[in-house]
Amino acid sequence: MPAPPGLRLPAPLQVAWLVADPMRFFAAGRRLGPVFQIRLPGMPPEVCVATADLAEQVLAADGSGGRAGAVRRGLLGPLVGEASLLTLDEEPWWRHRRLLGPPLHGRAVARWAERAAELAAADIDRWPLGEPFALRPRMERITLEVIMRVVFGIRDAGRLRRQRDRLLRLVALGGGAAVVRLPPRPREWLLTAPAARRAGFLPTTRFARIRAQVDAILYDEMARRRRDGAPDAGPAADDVLSQLLAARDEAGRPLTDREVRDELITLLVAGHETTATALAWTFERLVRTPPVLERLREEPADGDGRAYLDAVIKESLRVRPVVPATPRLLTEPMTVGGHRVPAGWCVAAVIPLVHTDPDVFPDPGEFRPERFLGPEAAKANRAWLPFGGGRRYCAGAQLALLEMRTIVAEVLRRVELRPADPAPERVRLRAVSLVPARSARVVAARRGSAAV
Numbered sequence: 304m305p306a307p308p309g310l311r312l313p314a315p316l317q318v319a320w321l322v323a324d325p326m327r328f329f330a331a332g333r334r335l336g337p338v339f340q341i342r343l344p345g346m347p348p349e350v351c352v353a354t355a356d357l358a359e360q361v362l363a364a365d366g367s368g369g370r371a372g373a374v375r376r377g378l379l380g381p382l383v384g385e386a387s388l389l390t391l392d393e394e395p396w397w398r399h400r401r402l403l404g405p406p407l408h409g410r411a412v413a414r415w416a417e418r419a420a421e422l423a424a425a426d427i428d429r430w431p432l433g434e435p436f437a438l439r440p441r442m443e444r445i446t447l448e449v450i451m452r453v454v455f456g457i458r459d460a461g462r463l464r465r466q467r468d469r470l471l472r473l474v475a476l477g478g479g480a481a482v483v484r485l486p487p488r489p490r491e492w493l494l495t496a497p498a499a500r501r502a503g504f505l506p507t508t509r510f511a512r513i514r515a516q517v518d519a520i521l522y523d524e525m526a527r528r529r530r531d532g533a534p535d536a537g538p539a540a541d542d543v544l545s546q547l548l549a550a551r552d553e554a555g556r557p558l559t560d561r562e563v564r565d566e567l568i569t570l571l572v573a574g575h576e577t578t579a580t581a582l583a584w585t586f587e588r589l590v591r592t593p594p595v596l597e598r599l600r601e602e603p604a605d606g607d608g609r610a611y612l613d614a615v616i617k618e619s620l621r622v623r624p625v626v627p628a629t630p631r632l633l634t635e636p637m638t639v640g641g642h643r644v645p646a647g648w649c650v651a652a653v654i655p656l657v658h659t660d661p662d663v664f665p666d667p668g669e670f671r672p673e674r675f676l677g678p679e680a681a682k683a684n685r686a687w688l689p690f691g692g693g694r695r696y697c698a699g700a701q702l703a704l705l706e707m708r709t710i711v712a713e714v715l716r717r718v719e720l721r722p723a724d725p726a727p728e729r730v731r732l733r734a735v736s737l738v739p740a741r742s743a744r745v746v747a748a749r750r751g752s753a754a755v
């Protein structure tokens with residue numbers, strides 16, 4: 304059985320191309336066939352697939368030899384830890400997934416809609432009017448506030464602000480190239496050796512210090528919760544932290560403090576920038592597709608209107624997915640699309656390629672939410688993978704969709720937006736997300752004013 308064809312470029316050039324222009328890089332792979340190989344420095348060879356059927360085969364590996372945690376550990380381990388849904392595999396991962404399932408379930412997160420709308424409204428009212436500004440950082444502020452309330456249940460403004468600033472620094476340093484791109488051994492030394500810990504100018508040292516501060520606060524918060532209950536939660540402590548502290552596995556065991564710490568950071572890391580970027584892309588597309596924006600404004604806020612809003616969100620996540628791929632490290636060989644992939648290699652569905660397969664999505668570059676409403680909807684839904692799939696399907700998808708629905712509706716209610724520049728924004732790879740190159744620059748006017 305032949306090995307899949309690969310790009311004829313050394314690994315450092317492949318990664319440089321991927322970072323500079325991810326869409327062209329993946330398109331070049333697809334020209335070799337629906338199954339192709341890429342090489343990234345310090346990683347095993349990766350076999351990529353470009354169609355929904357092949358993606359299904361790749362994601363089915365979650366039930367056998369596919370390890371998502373092992374691939375992510377190198378990149379995300381220092382930030383989220385070893386006891387995180389993102390970095391665990393096999394039985395320990397299942398145990399965590401079962402314990403985190405209930406607080407993130409659709410019904411459990413639905414109760415946060417009103418709070419999310421209030422937080423969005425307060426932020427939108429502070430947006431500049433009549434001058435260009437970038438939407439993505441604004442969206443990040445809103446989604447961080449939402450996740451901090453959902454995860455920690457903190458309402459006290461001062462405590463929230465202090466915690467938020469530290470967490471933002473932690474995520475910025477821990478997700479930055481100076482920490483992420485280092486090989487694991489030197490990185491571990493830089494993060495733990497006493498000599499390195501004294502060199503305050505090193506990004507790894509700054510990261511280790513802020514991580515220690517955040518951890519101390521989190522452990523302190525856990526001790527306080529165990530003693531006094533949730534601070535602001537009222538009769539039902541429904542934030543994720545309270546629920547995780549109360550959760551017990553089948554053997555009646557709770558999560559350790561270390562495990563709870565890792566999962567709290569995980570939810571922040573996995574949950575806030577992704578959702579903010581998805582929202583930024585939704586508006587980047589909407590302001591450049593006036594008929595869709597008009598129809599969305601005209602639809603009633605419930606009934607069919609909600610169906611169109613959902614279709615807009617789906618279409619945005621299709622045409623501009625935030626996460627590029629779903630890599631799995633194989634512990635046993637697998638066959639995909641007539642190619643044998645050995646154990647020790649990675650396989651991945653490339654989400655932007657699956658989402659632009661012209662057999663499923665005619666005129667794939669067009670922003671057309673109707674594809675998720677008409678008779679083609681079933682086929683489109685089957686090939687829709689913005690949250691990945693298999694057993695490792697995004698644990699926060701319901702919360703992300705709830706936030707997107709609520710925040711898009713709140714923006715439309717309060718302001719009119721137009722693009723700061725009519726040209727579409729290019730797709731850039733930033734850390735592990737596909738982001739709009741200029742952070743979705745728009746100009747806002749208050750609704751009903753003639754300034755736009």
Ligand code: HEM
Nearest residue numbers: 388573574577578581626629690691692695697698699703
């Ligand atoms: C629009 C926003 C979001 C997008 C596009 C997104 C996308 C993804 C993707 C593609 C994966 C990998 C799935 C795979 O490998 O098959 C993932 C995993 C994950 N996501 Fe999300 N996500 C979003 C929001 C969130 C939120 C709000 C949370 C939590 C509050 C969250 C928590 C997680 C976790 C914990 C995992 C790891 C699941 C596991 O391995 O078991 N995500 N997400």
